[in-house]
Amino acid sequence: xxxxxxxxxxxxxxxxxxxxxxxxxxxxxxxxxxxxxxxxxxxxxxxxxxxxxxxxxxxxxxxxxxxxxxxxxxxxxxxxxxxxxxxxxxxxxxxxxxxxxxxxxxxxxxxxxxxxxxxxxxxxxxxxxxxxxxxxxxxxxxxxxxxxxxxxxxxxxxxxxxxxxxxxxxxxxxxxxxxxxxxxxxxxxxxxxxxxxxxxxxxxxxxxxxxxxxxxxxx
Amino acid sequence: xxxxxxxxxxxxxxxxxxxxxxxxxxxxxxxxxxxxxxxxxxxxxxxxxxxxxxxxxxxxxxxxxxxxxxxxxxxxxxxxxxxxxxxxxxxxxxxxxxxxxxxxxxxxxxxxxxxxxxxxxxxxxxxxxxxxxxxxxxxxxxxxxxxxxxxxxxxxxxxxxxxxxxxxxxxxxxxxxxxxxxxxxxxxxxxxxxxxxxxxxxxxxxxxxxxxxxxxxxxxxxxxxxxxxxxxxxxxxxxxxxxxxxxxxxxxxxxxxxxxxxxxxxxxxxxxxxxxxxxxxxxxxxxxxxxxxxxxxxxxxxxxxxxxxxxxxxxxxxxxxxxxxxxxxxxxxxxxxxxxxxxx
Numbered sequence: 001x002x003x004x005x006x007x008x009x010x011x012x013x014x015x016x017x018x019x020x021x022x023x024x025x026x027x028x029x030x031x032x033x034x035x036x037x038x039x040x041x042x043x044x045x046x047x048x049x050x051x052x053x054x055x056x057x058x059x060x061x062x063x064x065x066x067x068x069x070x071x072x073x074x075x076x077x078x079x080x081x082x083x084x085x086x087x088x089x090x091x092x093x094x095x096x097x098x099x100x101x102x103x104x105x106x107x108x109x110x111x112x113x114x115x116x117x118x119x120x121x122x123x124x125x126x127x128x129x130x131x132x133x134x135x136x137x138x139x140x141x142x143x144x145x146x147x148x149x150x151x152x153x154x155x156x157x158x159x160x161x162x163x164x165x166x167x168x169x170x171x172x173x174x175x176x177x178x179x180x181x182x183x184x185x186x187x188x189x190x191x192x193x194x195x196x197x198x199x200x201x202x203x204x205x206x207x208x209x210x211x212x213x214x215x216x217x218x219x
Numbered sequence: 220x221x222x223x224x225x226x227x228x229x230x231x232x233x234x235x236x237x238x239x240x241x242x243x244x245x246x247x248x249x250x251x252x253x254x255x256x257x258x259x260x261x262x263x264x265x266x267x268x269x270x271x272x273x274x275x276x277x278x279x280x281x282x283x284x285x286x287x288x289x290x291x292x293x294x295x296x297x298x299x300x301x302x303x304x305x306x307x308x309x310x311x312x313x314x315x316x317x318x319x320x321x322x323x324x325x326x327x328x329x330x331x332x333x334x335x336x337x338x339x340x341x342x343x344x345x346x347x348x349x350x351x352x353x354x355x356x357x358x359x360x361x362x363x364x365x366x367x368x369x370x371x372x373x374x375x376x377x378x379x380x381x382x383x384x385x386x387x388x389x390x391x392x393x394x395x396x397x398x399x400x401x402x403x404x405x406x407x408x409x410x411x412x413x414x415x416x417x418x419x420x421x422x423x424x425x426x427x428x429x430x431x432x433x434x435x436x437x438x439x440x441x442x443x444x445x446x447x448x449x450x451x452x453x454x455x456x457x458x459x460x461x462x463x464x465x466x467x468x469x470x471x472x473x474x475x476x477x478x479x480x481x482x483x484x485x486x487x488x489x490x491x492x493x494x495x496x497x498x499x500x501x502x503x504x505x506x507x508x509x510x511x512x513x514x515x516x517x518x519x520x521x522x523x524x525x526x527x528x529x530x531x532x533x534x535x536x537x538x539x540x541x542x543x544x545x546x547x548x549x550x551x552x553x554x555x556x557x558x559x560x561x562x563x
Binding site: 001002003004007010012013014015016017022023024025065066067068069070085086089090093094106107108110119120121122123124125126127128129130131132133134136137138139140143144147150151170171173174175177178181184185188 | 528534535548
């Protein structure tokens, strides 16, 4: 887990970045603290033609169909000089209300792809549901697949390509999670529990009633 | 007592030794016995023991010649003609219709392999040339029936359709080969050129002694000459003839090589349909599998995640990529830099 502003690693339950102090409040101060109503595909930059919109919507729909818990949103817009894409994505996922997403799919299950055609940059963020299953390198791989298309201004092709790759990654992670859920659970285990685990291991090594005592305390 | 025994033993030994030195007397013939033996007809060793000449064997009775009329000269000639005549059972296949195959060999004078190779070559020639080459195969000493006129047969059957060169080839005797051209070619190709074609083909054939190899060489050379004829028909220039001929020869050799792989081609043809069916089933299974996978539904375990940075829904900060320039490929952007270093 990294901070959207300083891209430094932060611990699992940090209320603000221990390195730069960033939190949602900083993003609110920059982009606004009120809820934003959006559709899943919002082409504010106007880079998609009608046919291309259909193709992109179909790709988004396919992801939602194959992964019933998940939805994909795409936002295109010129952010200007005041914003940067990583912070904006973080803010938008937390402050937007997607009108065309079923109620049973909260933003925690969202994957947001943001494209700024003016600064020629794109970013991808995801909600807490996918926190154990995706990481930065996965999203980087998806964006890399789209890079060549976006260079040529073929935004729709790039988006569908990125989503197609994302499907593959999600399918693989889902299968892995079905086989070995603990592997992913460990990734989001609270720091306190990790401390307990360490203590339990050390207690086991001592092989004494002290260990049992520690376990009781932990429980 | 012992001395007496010894004396007796010595006497016996002496008597025995004396008897062994006495030779047995020769048998004496009684005249009566000799008469009896002679009457029986044979005396053992008699011919050695007499100075009389050997008795002559009784002469066999000479058979008297049977009085049968000797064949006339005409009859002998007819017999020879019959032996060289093409059996009438094969006439229909040879002479009654335009052949359906470029190789006409109802007598099976070529072995199965040679027949297949030659036919393969002729088919290849037909595909490569606008003039077909038909070959009738006869035995080396066979004669085409006198009542049939070869030119007339060719004129009758080959006046329509693609122009053709018809060769009557005699196995083992290529010098007897006869070549006829379909009516559409006779005016265009001079008799001298036809003669040259036959001569050069015969010369090529005589480079080998094996009749099967001879016909192969003959047909290859004839194919080359036909290529020349074709060039003449099309107004081709003479000076290009040599390289073209060489090229044609290469093509002909290539066709001959194709014939070698004919068994493999036949096997491939035989198994083509089942193989295609199996491949089709496999492809269908793969397609069905891919379709099922594409329609598969994937779920994730729902773990409790503590919120971070005050974000209620998510703080899973992913990657950002720039596509401003092709000089900045994704690989160089893998290490994400802090935003404050990139933009204000």
